[in-house]
Amino acid sequence: MGLGLVESGKMPKSLIKLLNISRSYSLWVYQWGLACCAIEMGAAFGAPRYDVMRLGVIPLPASPRQADLVVISGTVTDKMAPVIRRLWEQMPDPKYVISMGSCANCGGPYWDSYSVTKGVDQIIPVDIYVPGCPPRPEALLEGIVILQDRIKNEDPAKRWVGEPIVVQ
Amino acid sequence: MTSVTDRQKLQYIAAQAADARVNVELETEGMTLNLGPQHPATHGTLRIIAQLDGEQVVHAEPVAGYMHRGYEKLTEVRTYPQITTLVNRIDWLGSFANEVPFILAAEQLMEVEAPERAMWIRTILFELSRISNLILFLGDMGVQLGAVTPVFFAFRDREFVLDQIEAATGGRFHPNFDRIGGLKDDLPKGWLESTKGSMDKVREFCDQIEDLLLGSEIFQARTRGIGIVPADVAMQYGLSGANARASGIDWDIRRDNCIGLAYPELDWKVWKHTDGDSFARFWVRIQEVREAAKMVDQLCDGLPAGPVMAKVPRIIKVPAGEAYVATENPLGEMGYYIVSEGELTPFRVKIRSASFSNMSITPWLLRGVYVPDIITILGSLYFILGDIDR
Numbered sequence: 001m002g003l004g005l006v007e008s009g010k011m012p013k014s015l016i017k018l019l020n021i022s023r024s025y026s027l028w029v030y031q032w033g034l035a036c037c038a039i040e041m042g043a044a045f046g047a048p049r050y051d052v053m054r055l056g057v058i059p060l061p062a063s064p065r066q067a068d069l070v071v072i073s074g075t076v077t078d079k080m081a082p083v084i085r086r087l088w089e090q091m092p093d094p095k096y097v098i099s100m101g102s103c104a105n106c107g108g109p110y111w112d113s114y115s116v117t118k119g120v121d122q123i124i125p126v127d128i129y130v131p132g133c134p135p136r137p138e139a140l141l142e143g144i145v146i147l148q149d150r151i152k153n154e155d156p157a158k159r160w161v162g163e164p165i166v167v168q
Numbered sequence: 169m170t171s172v173t174d175r176q177k178l179q180y181i182a183a184q185a186a187d188a189r190v191n192v193e194l195e196t197e198g199m200t201l202n203l204g205p206q207h208p209a210t211h212g213t214l215r216i217i218a219q220l221d222g223e224q225v226v227h228a229e230p231v232a233g234y235m236h237r238g239y240e241k242l243t244e245v246r247t248y249p250q251i252t253t254l255v256n257r258i259d260w261l262g263s264f265a266n267e268v269p270f271i272l273a274a275e276q277l278m279e280v281e282a283p284e285r286a287m288w289i290r291t292i293l294f295e296l297s298r299i300s301n302l303i304l305f306l307g308d309m310g311v312q313l314g315a316v317t318p319v320f321f322a323f324r325d326r327e328f329v330l331d332q333i334e335a336a337t338g339g340r341f342h343p344n345f346d347r348i349g350g351l352k353d354d355l356p357k358g359w360l361e362s363t364k365g366s367m368d369k370v371r372e373f374c375d376q377i378e379d380l381l382l383g384s385e386i387f388q389a390r391t392r393g394i395g396i397v398p399a400d401v402a403m404q405y406g407l408s409g410a411n412a413r414a415s416g417i418d419w420d421i422r423r424d425n426c427i428g429l430a431y432p433e434l435d436w437k438v439w440k441h442t443d444g445d446s447f448a449r450f451w452v453r454i455q456e457v458r459e460a461a462k463m464v465d466q467l468c469d470g471l472p473a474g475p476v477m478a479k480v481p482r483i484i485k486v487p488a489g490e491a492y493v494a495t496e497n498p499l500g501e502m503g504y505y506i507v508s509e510g511e512l513t514p515f516r517v518k519i520r521s522a523s524f525s526n527m528s529i530t531p532w533l534l535r536g537v538y539v540p541d542i543i544t545i546l547g548s549l550y551f552i553l554g555d556i557d558r
Binding site for chain 1: 245260261320323327342
Protein backbone atom coordinates (compact mmCIF):
# COMPACT_ATOMS: atom_id res chain seq x y z
CA MET A 1 0.00 0.00 0.00
CA GLY A 2 1.55 3.24 -1.14
CA LEU A 3 5.09 1.78 -1.40
CA GLY A 4 5.61 1.69 2.33
CA LEU A 5 4.21 5.18 2.92
CA VAL A 6 1.38 3.89 5.10
CA GLU A 7 3.60 1.66 7.16
CA SER A 8 6.22 4.37 7.69
CA GLY A 9 3.64 6.68 9.25
CA LYS A 10 4.47 9.57 6.90
CA MET A 11 1.08 9.66 5.23
CA PRO A 12 -1.04 12.80 5.82
CA LYS A 13 -3.72 12.40 8.48
CA SER A 14 -6.58 13.29 6.16
CA LEU A 15 -5.52 10.69 3.63
CA ILE A 16 -5.31 8.05 6.33
CA LYS A 17 -8.81 8.94 7.43
CA LEU A 18 -10.10 8.60 3.88
CA LEU A 19 -8.31 5.29 3.53
CA ASN A 20 -9.79 3.99 6.78
CA ILE A 21 -13.33 5.03 5.91
CA SER A 22 -13.12 3.36 2.55
CA ARG A 23 -11.69 0.22 4.11
CA SER A 24 -14.40 0.04 6.75
CA TYR A 25 -17.24 0.27 4.23
CA SER A 26 -15.93 -2.32 1.81
CA LEU A 27 -15.29 -5.27 4.08
CA TRP A 28 -15.22 -8.56 2.23
CA VAL A 29 -16.29 -11.27 4.61
CA TYR A 30 -15.26 -14.86 4.28
CA GLN A 31 -17.95 -16.99 5.87
CA TRP A 32 -16.42 -19.79 7.86
CA GLY A 33 -19.62 -21.59 8.82
CA LEU A 34 -19.06 -24.58 11.05
CA ALA A 35 -22.12 -25.36 13.15
CA CYS A 36 -25.39 -23.86 14.38
CA CYS A 37 -24.00 -20.33 14.24
CA ALA A 38 -23.47 -20.74 10.51
CA ILE A 39 -27.22 -20.67 10.02
CA GLU A 40 -27.57 -17.51 12.10
CA MET A 41 -24.69 -16.03 10.12
CA GLY A 42 -26.53 -17.03 6.97
CA ALA A 43 -29.61 -15.28 8.30
CA ALA A 44 -27.59 -12.14 9.05
CA PHE A 45 -25.94 -12.17 5.62
CA GLY A 46 -28.71 -13.56 3.48
CA ALA A 47 -32.05 -12.83 5.09
CA PRO A 48 -33.92 -9.72 3.97
CA ARG A 49 -34.78 -8.95 7.59
CA TYR A 50 -31.15 -8.39 8.61
CA ASP A 51 -29.33 -7.72 5.32
CA VAL A 52 -25.69 -7.08 6.07
CA MET A 53 -24.99 -5.41 2.73
CA ARG A 54 -26.56 -2.16 3.90
CA LEU A 55 -23.53 -1.83 6.22
CA GLY A 56 -21.17 -2.00 3.28
CA VAL A 57 -20.17 -5.60 3.87
CA ILE A 58 -19.87 -7.98 0.95
CA PRO A 59 -20.35 -11.54 2.15
CA LEU A 60 -19.45 -13.42 -1.04
CA PRO A 61 -15.72 -13.52 -1.78
CA ALA A 62 -14.66 -16.50 -3.83
CA SER A 63 -11.71 -17.38 -1.65
CA PRO A 64 -10.02 -16.23 1.58
CA ARG A 65 -7.36 -14.56 -0.55
CA GLN A 66 -9.87 -11.82 -1.39
CA ALA A 67 -11.25 -11.41 2.11
CA ASP A 68 -10.58 -8.76 4.75
CA LEU A 69 -12.63 -10.33 7.50
CA VAL A 70 -13.37 -13.90 8.47
CA VAL A 71 -16.29 -14.87 10.71
CA ILE A 72 -15.53 -18.10 12.54
CA SER A 73 -19.00 -19.29 13.46
CA GLY A 74 -19.42 -22.56 15.23
CA THR A 75 -17.61 -25.33 17.02
CA VAL A 76 -13.93 -25.61 16.20
CA THR A 77 -12.79 -29.19 16.58
CA ASP A 78 -9.20 -30.35 16.83
CA LYS A 79 -9.53 -31.93 13.39
CA MET A 80 -10.69 -28.63 11.89
CA ALA A 81 -8.18 -26.36 13.66
CA PRO A 82 -5.22 -26.77 11.23
CA VAL A 83 -7.51 -25.97 8.30
CA ILE A 84 -8.66 -22.75 9.94
CA ARG A 85 -5.09 -21.69 10.63
CA ARG A 86 -4.12 -22.40 7.03
CA LEU A 87 -6.94 -20.37 5.54
CA TRP A 88 -6.29 -17.50 7.91
CA GLU A 89 -2.68 -17.45 6.75
CA GLN A 90 -3.88 -17.17 3.15
CA MET A 91 -5.77 -13.94 3.85
CA PRO A 92 -3.97 -10.73 2.89
CA ASP A 93 -3.13 -8.11 5.54
CA PRO A 94 -4.83 -6.20 7.11
CA LYS A 95 -7.13 -9.00 8.21
CA TYR A 96 -9.72 -9.17 10.96
CA VAL A 97 -11.36 -12.08 12.75
CA ILE A 98 -14.79 -12.22 14.37
CA SER A 99 -15.36 -15.18 16.63
CA MET A 100 -19.09 -15.88 16.68
CA GLY A 101 -20.78 -17.97 19.34
CA SER A 102 -19.76 -19.60 22.57
CA CYS A 103 -18.06 -22.56 20.90
CA ALA A 104 -15.66 -20.43 18.91
CA ASN A 105 -15.11 -18.13 21.91
CA CYS A 106 -14.31 -20.70 24.56
CA GLY A 107 -15.71 -24.14 23.76
CA GLY A 108 -19.25 -23.37 24.88
CA PRO A 109 -21.39 -26.34 25.89
CA TYR A 110 -18.56 -28.67 24.88
CA TRP A 111 -16.12 -27.25 27.44
CA ASP A 112 -15.26 -30.76 28.68
CA SER A 113 -15.29 -32.55 25.34
CA TYR A 114 -12.22 -34.46 24.18
CA SER A 115 -12.43 -33.37 20.57
CA VAL A 116 -13.32 -29.68 20.71
CA THR A 117 -10.78 -26.84 20.65
CA LYS A 118 -11.60 -24.57 23.58
CA GLY A 119 -11.65 -21.30 21.72
CA VAL A 120 -10.49 -20.32 18.25
CA ASP A 121 -8.18 -17.71 19.85
CA GLN A 122 -5.77 -20.54 20.61
CA ILE A 123 -5.11 -20.79 16.88
CA ILE A 124 -5.60 -17.32 15.40
CA PRO A 125 -5.87 -13.82 16.94
CA VAL A 126 -9.45 -12.65 17.37
CA ASP A 127 -10.63 -9.02 17.09
CA ILE A 128 -14.29 -9.24 18.10
CA TYR A 129 -16.01 -11.82 20.26
CA VAL A 130 -19.76 -12.23 19.76
CA PRO A 131 -21.20 -14.23 22.68
CA GLY A 132 -24.36 -16.32 22.54
CA CYS A 133 -25.38 -19.85 21.74
CA PRO A 134 -26.07 -19.07 18.99
CA PRO A 135 -25.97 -15.24 18.94
CA ARG A 136 -28.88 -13.56 17.24
CA PRO A 137 -28.14 -12.11 13.81
CA GLU A 138 -28.43 -8.64 15.36
CA ALA A 139 -25.51 -9.46 17.66
CA LEU A 140 -23.32 -10.33 14.69
CA LEU A 141 -24.31 -7.08 12.97
CA GLU A 142 -23.39 -5.22 16.17
CA GLY A 143 -19.99 -6.92 16.10
CA ILE A 144 -19.46 -5.82 12.52
CA VAL A 145 -20.44 -2.22 13.34
CA ILE A 146 -17.98 -2.19 16.26
CA LEU A 147 -15.27 -3.52 13.97
CA GLN A 148 -16.03 -0.79 11.42
CA ASP A 149 -15.70 1.85 14.15
CA ARG A 150 -12.38 0.39 15.09
CA ILE A 151 -11.11 0.37 11.52
CA LYS A 152 -12.07 4.03 11.13
CA ASN A 153 -9.87 5.06 14.06
CA GLU A 154 -6.91 2.89 13.21
CA ASP A 155 -3.34 4.02 12.76
CA PRO A 156 -1.92 1.94 9.87
CA ALA A 157 1.65 2.56 11.05
CA LYS A 158 0.94 0.41 14.09
CA ARG A 159 0.34 -2.57 11.83
CA TRP A 160 -3.33 -3.05 12.67
CA VAL A 161 -3.08 -4.56 16.11
CA GLY A 162 -5.33 -3.98 19.09
CA GLU A 163 -7.03 -5.53 22.07
CA PRO A 164 -10.02 -7.78 21.34
CA ILE A 165 -13.50 -6.38 21.98
CA VAL A 166 -16.43 -8.35 23.39
CA VAL A 167 -19.88 -7.39 22.10
CA GLN A 168 -21.99 -6.57 25.15
CA MET B 169 -4.80 -23.90 -57.70
CA THR B 170 -7.72 -25.92 -56.54
CA SER B 171 -11.33 -25.26 -57.41
CA VAL B 172 -13.92 -24.35 -54.79
CA THR B 173 -15.44 -27.81 -54.81
CA ASP B 174 -12.00 -29.35 -54.46
CA ARG B 175 -11.22 -27.11 -51.52
CA GLN B 176 -14.50 -28.10 -49.90
CA LYS B 177 -13.65 -31.71 -50.47
CA LEU B 178 -10.23 -31.25 -48.88
CA GLN B 179 -11.74 -29.44 -45.94
CA TYR B 180 -14.21 -32.25 -45.48
CA ILE B 181 -11.42 -34.81 -45.50
CA ALA B 182 -9.40 -32.74 -43.05
CA ALA B 183 -12.39 -32.45 -40.75
CA GLN B 184 -12.95 -36.19 -40.92
CA ALA B 185 -9.31 -36.80 -40.13
CA ALA B 186 -9.46 -34.38 -37.20
CA ASP B 187 -12.54 -36.12 -35.86
CA ALA B 188 -10.88 -39.47 -36.19
CA ARG B 189 -7.76 -38.19 -34.46
CA VAL B 190 -9.84 -36.76 -31.63
CA ASN B 191 -11.59 -40.07 -31.22
CA VAL B 192 -8.28 -41.76 -30.87
CA GLU B 193 -6.54 -39.14 -28.81
CA LEU B 194 -9.39 -38.23 -26.46
CA GLU B 195 -7.90 -39.91 -23.50
CA THR B 196 -8.92 -39.06 -20.00
CA GLU B 197 -6.63 -38.63 -17.10
CA GLY B 198 -7.10 -39.60 -13.53
CA MET B 199 -7.32 -36.83 -11.00
CA THR B 200 -8.13 -36.49 -7.34
CA LEU B 201 -10.60 -33.76 -6.45
CA ASN B 202 -10.94 -32.68 -2.89
CA LEU B 203 -14.26 -31.15 -1.85
CA GLY B 204 -14.39 -29.45 1.49
CA PRO B 205 -14.02 -29.62 4.45
CA GLN B 206 -15.69 -26.25 4.04
CA HIS B 207 -18.30 -26.39 1.34
CA PRO B 208 -21.72 -24.75 1.21
CA ALA B 209 -23.36 -27.86 -0.26
CA THR B 210 -22.69 -29.84 2.86
CA HIS B 211 -24.25 -27.53 5.47
CA GLY B 212 -21.10 -27.68 7.49
CA THR B 213 -17.86 -29.49 7.18
CA LEU B 214 -18.01 -32.67 5.16
CA ARG B 215 -15.00 -33.55 3.06
CA ILE B 216 -15.31 -35.68 -0.05
CA ILE B 217 -12.28 -37.08 -1.83
CA ALA B 218 -13.33 -37.93 -5.37
CA GLN B 219 -11.17 -39.91 -7.78
CA LEU B 220 -12.02 -38.63 -11.25
CA ASP B 221 -11.57 -40.11 -14.68
CA GLY B 222 -12.02 -37.13 -16.98
CA GLU B 223 -15.20 -35.62 -15.65
CA GLN B 224 -16.64 -38.78 -14.18
CA VAL B 225 -16.28 -39.91 -10.62
CA VAL B 226 -14.65 -43.30 -10.25
CA HIS B 227 -14.65 -43.42 -6.51
CA ALA B 228 -15.80 -40.97 -3.87
CA GLU B 229 -14.96 -41.23 -0.24
CA PRO B 230 -16.64 -39.08 2.41
CA VAL B 231 -14.45 -38.02 5.33
CA ALA B 232 -16.57 -37.27 8.36
CA GLY B 233 -15.46 -36.19 11.79
CA TYR B 234 -14.71 -32.50 11.29
CA MET B 235 -17.66 -31.68 13.54
CA HIS B 236 -17.28 -34.52 16.04
CA ARG B 237 -18.01 -33.12 19.46
CA GLY B 238 -18.17 -36.31 21.46
CA TYR B 239 -21.87 -36.30 22.33
CA GLU B 240 -22.12 -39.88 23.46
CA LYS B 241 -19.28 -39.40 25.93
CA LEU B 242 -20.55 -36.02 27.15
CA THR B 243 -23.99 -37.44 27.94
CA GLU B 244 -22.37 -39.74 30.49
CA VAL B 245 -21.33 -36.78 32.65
CA ARG B 246 -24.49 -34.66 32.30
CA THR B 247 -27.74 -35.04 34.23
CA TYR B 248 -30.91 -35.74 32.28
CA PRO B 249 -32.17 -32.12 32.18
CA GLN B 250 -28.72 -30.96 31.08
CA ILE B 251 -28.63 -33.45 28.22
CA THR B 252 -31.65 -31.75 26.65
CA THR B 253 -29.56 -28.61 26.25
CA LEU B 254 -26.84 -30.64 24.61
CA VAL B 255 -28.88 -32.73 22.18
CA ASN B 256 -30.58 -29.60 20.86
CA ARG B 257 -27.42 -28.94 18.92
CA ILE B 258 -27.19 -32.25 17.05
CA ASP B 259 -29.37 -31.25 14.12
CA TRP B 260 -29.26 -27.51 14.53
CA LEU B 261 -31.98 -26.67 12.05
CA GLY B 262 -34.69 -28.70 13.74
CA SER B 263 -33.60 -28.38 17.35
CA PHE B 264 -36.83 -29.20 19.12
CA ALA B 265 -37.19 -32.45 17.20
CA ASN B 266 -33.92 -33.67 18.74
CA GLU B 267 -35.15 -33.28 22.30
CA VAL B 268 -38.37 -35.20 21.88
CA PRO B 269 -37.09 -38.78 21.36
CA PHE B 270 -34.63 -38.43 24.23
CA ILE B 271 -37.29 -37.14 26.60
CA LEU B 272 -39.71 -39.85 25.47
CA ALA B 273 -37.13 -42.55 26.13
CA ALA B 274 -36.40 -41.14 29.59
CA GLU B 275 -40.13 -40.92 30.31
CA GLN B 276 -40.52 -44.54 29.28
CA LEU B 277 -37.87 -45.56 31.80
CA MET B 278 -39.39 -43.44 34.56
CA GLU B 279 -42.90 -44.61 33.66
CA VAL B 280 -44.14 -41.03 33.53
CA GLU B 281 -46.53 -39.86 30.85
CA ALA B 282 -46.88 -36.26 29.75
CA PRO B 283 -50.39 -34.73 29.91
CA GLU B 284 -52.34 -34.64 26.68
CA ARG B 285 -51.94 -30.90 26.19
CA ALA B 286 -48.17 -31.20 26.53
CA MET B 287 -48.23 -33.98 23.95
CA TRP B 288 -50.11 -31.80 21.49
CA ILE B 289 -47.87 -28.77 22.03
CA ARG B 290 -44.85 -31.03 21.55
CA THR B 291 -46.30 -32.12 18.24
CA ILE B 292 -46.90 -28.51 17.16
CA LEU B 293 -43.33 -27.50 17.97
CA PHE B 294 -42.04 -30.69 16.35
CA GLU B 295 -43.77 -29.81 13.11
CA LEU B 296 -42.69 -26.17 13.31
CA SER B 297 -39.07 -27.25 13.58
CA ARG B 298 -39.62 -29.58 10.62
CA ILE B 299 -40.95 -26.65 8.60
CA SER B 300 -38.07 -24.35 9.57
CA ASN B 301 -35.63 -27.11 8.67
CA LEU B 302 -37.09 -28.08 5.32
CA ILE B 303 -37.76 -24.51 4.17
CA LEU B 304 -34.05 -23.90 4.24
CA PHE B 305 -33.50 -27.07 2.21
CA LEU B 306 -35.98 -25.94 -0.43
CA GLY B 307 -34.20 -22.63 -0.83
CA ASP B 308 -30.75 -24.10 -0.58
CA MET B 309 -31.35 -26.64 -3.33
CA GLY B 310 -31.60 -23.70 -5.73
CA VAL B 311 -28.18 -22.46 -4.64
CA GLN B 312 -26.65 -25.85 -5.41
CA LEU B 313 -27.87 -25.45 -8.98
CA GLY B 314 -26.74 -21.86 -9.34
CA ALA B 315 -30.03 -20.10 -8.63
CA VAL B 316 -29.37 -17.68 -5.78
CA THR B 317 -32.84 -16.15 -5.41
CA PRO B 318 -34.72 -19.05 -3.73
CA VAL B 319 -32.49 -19.00 -0.66
CA PHE B 320 -33.44 -15.37 0.02
CA PHE B 321 -37.10 -16.37 -0.08
CA ALA B 322 -36.29 -19.25 2.25
CA PHE B 323 -34.57 -17.06 4.81
CA ARG B 324 -37.39 -14.52 4.58
CA ASP B 325 -40.21 -16.98 5.27
CA ARG B 326 -38.25 -19.05 7.75
CA GLU B 327 -38.16 -16.02 10.05
CA PHE B 328 -41.94 -16.17 10.49
CA VAL B 329 -41.72 -19.74 11.77
CA LEU B 330 -38.75 -18.92 14.00
CA ASP B 331 -40.73 -16.02 15.45
CA GLN B 332 -43.41 -18.47 16.56
CA ILE B 333 -40.89 -20.85 18.10
CA GLU B 334 -39.26 -17.93 19.87
CA ALA B 335 -42.56 -16.58 21.19
CA ALA B 336 -43.43 -19.95 22.71
CA THR B 337 -40.06 -21.14 23.96
CA GLY B 338 -37.78 -18.09 24.21
CA GLY B 339 -35.18 -19.46 21.83
CA ARG B 340 -34.94 -18.87 18.12
CA PHE B 341 -32.75 -21.84 17.52
CA HIS B 342 -32.35 -24.00 20.55
CA PRO B 343 -35.62 -23.97 22.49
CA ASN B 344 -34.64 -26.37 25.31
CA PHE B 345 -38.33 -26.44 26.15
CA ASP B 346 -38.99 -30.12 26.69
CA ARG B 347 -38.90 -31.53 30.22
CA ILE B 348 -39.30 -35.06 31.51
CA GLY B 349 -43.03 -35.21 32.22
CA GLY B 350 -44.17 -32.34 30.04
CA LEU B 351 -43.12 -28.88 28.98
CA LYS B 352 -41.50 -25.92 30.70
CA ASP B 353 -44.41 -23.56 30.12
CA ASP B 354 -47.78 -23.19 28.50
CA LEU B 355 -48.20 -21.31 25.24
CA PRO B 356 -48.48 -17.52 25.37
CA LYS B 357 -51.76 -15.74 24.68
CA GLY B 358 -52.68 -15.29 21.04
CA TRP B 359 -50.00 -17.69 19.90
CA LEU B 360 -52.29 -20.12 18.15
CA GLU B 361 -53.78 -17.45 15.87
CA SER B 362 -50.43 -16.02 14.89
CA THR B 363 -49.10 -19.52 14.23
CA LYS B 364 -51.92 -20.17 11.82
CA GLY B 365 -51.09 -16.89 10.11
CA SER B 366 -47.49 -17.95 9.67
CA MET B 367 -48.64 -21.28 8.22
CA ASP B 368 -50.35 -19.34 5.45
CA LYS B 369 -47.00 -17.72 4.70
CA VAL B 370 -45.38 -21.16 4.59
CA ARG B 371 -47.94 -22.39 2.08
CA GLU B 372 -47.36 -19.29 -0.02
CA PHE B 373 -43.65 -20.00 0.08
CA CYS B 374 -44.22 -23.55 -1.14
CA ASP B 375 -46.23 -22.26 -4.10
CA GLN B 376 -43.52 -19.72 -4.87
CA ILE B 377 -40.77 -22.34 -4.80
CA GLU B 378 -42.88 -24.55 -7.01
CA ASP B 379 -43.15 -21.72 -9.52
CA LEU B 380 -39.51 -20.75 -9.27
CA LEU B 381 -37.76 -24.11 -9.16
CA LEU B 382 -39.92 -27.15 -9.65
CA GLY B 383 -41.31 -26.07 -13.01
CA SER B 384 -38.03 -24.70 -14.27
CA GLU B 385 -36.56 -26.54 -17.22
CA ILE B 386 -33.00 -26.12 -15.96
CA PHE B 387 -33.92 -27.48 -12.56
CA GLN B 388 -35.53 -30.54 -14.09
CA ALA B 389 -32.62 -31.14 -16.45
CA ARG B 390 -30.20 -31.03 -13.55
CA THR B 391 -32.19 -33.21 -11.17
CA ARG B 392 -34.37 -35.67 -13.07
CA GLY B 393 -32.72 -39.04 -13.54
CA ILE B 394 -29.67 -38.02 -11.53
CA GLY B 395 -28.61 -39.76 -8.36
CA ILE B 396 -31.16 -42.56 -8.54
CA VAL B 397 -31.47 -44.69 -5.40
CA PRO B 398 -33.50 -47.86 -5.95
CA ALA B 399 -35.71 -48.96 -3.07
CA ASP B 400 -33.71 -52.08 -2.21
CA VAL B 401 -30.41 -50.17 -2.08
CA ALA B 402 -32.04 -47.51 0.09
CA MET B 403 -33.15 -50.22 2.50
CA GLN B 404 -29.71 -51.80 2.58
CA TYR B 405 -28.00 -48.54 3.42
CA GLY B 406 -30.55 -47.70 6.07
CA LEU B 407 -31.88 -44.55 4.45
CA SER B 408 -34.79 -43.02 6.30
CA GLY B 409 -37.10 -40.06 6.14
CA ALA B 410 -37.75 -38.24 2.90
CA ASN B 411 -34.80 -39.94 1.19
CA ALA B 412 -36.38 -43.35 1.68
CA ARG B 413 -39.84 -42.13 0.73
CA ALA B 414 -38.47 -40.59 -2.48
CA SER B 415 -37.32 -44.10 -3.42
CA GLY B 416 -40.82 -45.45 -3.05
CA ILE B 417 -40.54 -46.91 0.45
CA ASP B 418 -43.82 -46.26 2.21
CA TRP B 419 -42.51 -45.86 5.73
CA ASP B 420 -43.00 -43.04 8.20
CA ILE B 421 -42.49 -43.43 11.95
CA ARG B 422 -45.08 -40.76 12.60
CA ARG B 423 -47.73 -43.07 11.13
CA ASP B 424 -46.29 -46.53 11.65
CA ASN B 425 -44.73 -46.43 15.10
CA CYS B 426 -45.83 -43.24 16.82
CA ILE B 427 -44.95 -43.01 20.52
CA GLY B 428 -46.06 -40.17 22.76
CA LEU B 429 -47.06 -37.68 20.05
CA ALA B 430 -50.44 -36.67 18.69
CA TYR B 431 -50.05 -37.86 15.08
CA PRO B 432 -52.65 -40.69 15.13
CA GLU B 433 -55.39 -38.15 15.83
CA LEU B 434 -54.65 -36.03 12.76
CA ASP B 435 -55.72 -36.21 9.16
CA TRP B 436 -52.62 -36.24 7.00
CA LYS B 437 -50.88 -38.19 4.29
CA VAL B 438 -47.46 -39.74 3.82
CA TRP B 439 -46.13 -38.63 0.45
CA LYS B 440 -43.85 -40.81 -1.57
CA HIS B 441 -42.33 -40.78 -5.03
CA THR B 442 -41.28 -43.75 -7.11
CA ASP B 443 -38.38 -42.20 -9.06
CA GLY B 444 -35.73 -42.05 -6.35
CA ASP B 445 -33.75 -39.28 -8.07
CA SER B 446 -32.77 -35.82 -6.84
CA PHE B 447 -36.00 -34.38 -8.17
CA ALA B 448 -38.07 -36.91 -6.22
CA ARG B 449 -36.28 -36.05 -2.99
CA PHE B 450 -37.00 -32.36 -3.53
CA TRP B 451 -40.61 -33.05 -4.45
CA VAL B 452 -41.25 -35.23 -1.39
CA ARG B 453 -39.85 -32.56 0.92
CA ILE B 454 -41.97 -29.78 -0.57
CA GLN B 455 -45.06 -31.95 0.02
CA GLU B 456 -43.88 -32.65 3.55
CA VAL B 457 -43.72 -28.95 4.34
CA ARG B 458 -47.30 -28.58 3.10
CA GLU B 459 -48.44 -31.58 5.16
CA ALA B 460 -46.70 -30.16 8.22
CA ALA B 461 -48.45 -26.81 7.76
CA LYS B 462 -51.76 -28.67 7.48
CA MET B 463 -51.00 -30.61 10.65
CA VAL B 464 -50.10 -27.48 12.62
CA ASP B 465 -53.43 -25.95 11.62
CA GLN B 466 -55.30 -29.01 12.85
CA LEU B 467 -53.30 -29.14 16.08
CA CYS B 468 -53.96 -25.46 16.80
CA ASP B 469 -57.70 -26.01 16.28
CA GLY B 470 -58.01 -29.12 18.43
CA LEU B 471 -55.58 -28.29 21.25
CA PRO B 472 -56.99 -29.83 24.46
CA ALA B 473 -57.05 -27.92 27.75
CA GLY B 474 -55.29 -29.04 30.88
CA PRO B 475 -51.90 -28.95 32.58
CA VAL B 476 -48.65 -29.15 30.64
CA MET B 477 -46.55 -30.84 33.30
CA ALA B 478 -47.02 -34.17 35.02
CA LYS B 479 -45.91 -34.81 38.60
CA VAL B 480 -42.21 -35.64 38.60
CA PRO B 481 -39.70 -35.57 41.47
CA ARG B 482 -37.56 -32.47 41.84
CA ILE B 483 -34.30 -34.34 41.40
CA ILE B 484 -34.62 -36.64 38.44
CA LYS B 485 -33.18 -40.10 38.91
CA VAL B 486 -34.06 -42.50 36.14
CA PRO B 487 -34.53 -46.12 37.28
CA ALA B 488 -32.23 -48.80 35.93
CA GLY B 489 -33.19 -50.18 32.55
CA GLU B 490 -32.88 -49.72 28.81
CA ALA B 491 -35.12 -47.92 26.37
CA TYR B 492 -35.01 -47.02 22.69
CA VAL B 493 -37.36 -44.44 21.20
CA ALA B 494 -37.18 -43.16 17.64
CA THR B 495 -39.14 -40.38 15.99
CA GLU B 496 -39.44 -39.14 12.44
CA ASN B 497 -37.17 -36.11 12.48
CA PRO B 498 -36.91 -33.67 9.56
CA LEU B 499 -33.90 -35.61 8.28
CA GLY B 500 -35.16 -39.11 8.98
CA GLU B 501 -35.26 -41.57 11.83
CA MET B 502 -33.60 -40.30 14.98
CA GLY B 503 -33.47 -42.49 18.03
CA TYR B 504 -31.88 -42.60 21.44
CA TYR B 505 -30.93 -45.83 23.17
CA ILE B 506 -30.56 -45.05 26.86
CA VAL B 507 -28.98 -47.41 29.34
CA SER B 508 -29.59 -46.26 32.90
CA GLU B 509 -28.20 -47.63 36.12
CA GLY B 510 -30.41 -45.55 38.41
CA GLU B 511 -27.98 -42.64 38.71
CA LEU B 512 -28.38 -38.93 38.03
CA THR B 513 -26.66 -39.40 34.70
CA PRO B 514 -27.24 -42.11 32.09
CA PHE B 515 -24.76 -44.96 31.91
CA ARG B 516 -24.65 -44.86 28.14
CA VAL B 517 -26.57 -43.11 25.38
CA LYS B 518 -26.38 -44.32 21.81
CA ILE B 519 -27.64 -41.80 19.30
CA ARG B 520 -29.00 -43.07 16.01
CA SER B 521 -29.01 -40.05 13.77
CA ALA B 522 -30.53 -39.98 10.33
CA SER B 523 -27.81 -38.13 8.45
CA PHE B 524 -25.10 -40.67 9.20
CA SER B 525 -26.96 -43.40 7.34
CA ASN B 526 -28.07 -41.00 4.62
CA MET B 527 -24.48 -39.92 4.06
CA SER B 528 -23.10 -43.46 4.01
CA ILE B 529 -24.74 -44.08 0.65
CA THR B 530 -22.58 -41.42 -1.08
CA PRO B 531 -19.73 -43.77 -2.20
CA TRP B 532 -22.30 -45.96 -3.93
CA LEU B 533 -24.34 -43.10 -5.28
CA LEU B 534 -21.53 -40.90 -6.57
CA ARG B 535 -19.88 -43.63 -8.64
CA GLY B 536 -20.08 -42.70 -12.31
CA VAL B 537 -21.71 -39.28 -11.97
CA TYR B 538 -20.29 -36.07 -13.43
CA VAL B 539 -18.58 -33.48 -11.25
CA PRO B 540 -21.35 -30.83 -11.24
CA ASP B 541 -23.86 -33.52 -10.23
CA ILE B 542 -21.92 -34.30 -7.05
CA ILE B 543 -23.17 -31.03 -5.62
CA THR B 544 -26.77 -31.63 -6.69
CA ILE B 545 -26.81 -35.12 -5.22
CA LEU B 546 -25.23 -34.03 -1.95
CA GLY B 547 -27.68 -31.14 -1.72
CA SER B 548 -30.68 -33.35 -2.41
CA LEU B 549 -29.63 -36.02 0.10
CA TYR B 550 -29.74 -33.21 2.65
CA PHE B 551 -27.63 -34.04 5.63
CA ILE B 552 -26.51 -31.81 8.45
CA LEU B 553 -23.00 -32.27 9.69
CA GLY B 554 -23.84 -32.07 13.35
CA ASP B 555 -26.20 -34.94 12.74
CA ILE B 556 -23.50 -37.01 11.03
CA ASP B 557 -20.61 -36.47 13.39
CA ARG B 558 -22.40 -35.75 16.66
